[in-house]
Amino acid sequence: MxxxxxxxxxxxxxxxxxxxxxxxxxxxxxxxxxxxxxxxxxxxxxxxxxxxxxxxxxxxPFYEASKEKIITLALLLEHKQGVLSKVLNTIAYDRGSVLTINQGIPLQGVANATISIETAELAIDLEALLDKVRMIEGVKRLEVLGQA
CATH class of the missing domain: 1.10.10 (Arc Repressor Mutant, subunit A)
Known part of the structure; x- marks a missing residue:
């Protein structure tokens, strides 16, 4: 090639x-x-x-292509105290580096959020991290928007 x-x-x-x-x-x-x-x-x-x-x-696998990349996640979160904090703590626990966080104003009990994370130092593969975030109570939806 x-x-x-x-x-x-x-x-x-x-x-x-x-x-x-x-x-x-x-x-x-x-x-x-x-x-x-x-x-x-x-x-x-x-x-x-x-x-x-x-x-x-x-x-x-996708997670191998995501090594040492910046991944942008789109989340739909319940408007409950501590949901965003749990998401961020989960990412930090597995050594993801949060670069940006944007959260909209809650409407009808939910808020949209986007989080960009650097995956170079992740302790687990990206798919496992995404599964852990999806399991957090109050996370209604999680999608990978893109990677750079």
Missing amino acids: IGQKAVFFLVREEILPEAIKKTIKVKDMLKRGEARTINEAVEKMELSRSAYYKYKDYVF
């Missing part, structure tokens, strides 16, 4: 072909030490070695 810029897409898992899904799982198994060799991992996933090698350098 000399002279060509790589183009990336954010695609939901359910539309990916099985070989790509399995390649991602093989890479994860190797990373977590659940398989010692590529042969062992592809065998467990019932994936051919050639398919693994074909896709391995081109597919990766």
Whole structure:
């Protein structure tokens, strides 16, 4: 790809072909030490070695693409004392660096908020952090607006 810029897409898992899904799982198994060799991992996933090698350098989970990036989150929060504080504490606990916070005036019991975080020092992967934030009582919606 000399002279060509790589183009990336954010695609939901359910539309990916099985070989790509399995390649991602093989890479994860190797990373977590659940398989010692590529042969062992592809065998467990019932994936051919050639398919693994074909896709391995081109597919990766969203959180890997988000390492050392700035992520902007859009949240819909209940207008209750401490909800925003719990969100910020959760991000800080897992070593996300909050760069900006914007919160609108609450209307009809909810407020929109946007938070930009730097992910370089995250102690957990981004998907796990987003799941933790979604579980906070009072967080009605969480979406990733973008990344830089």
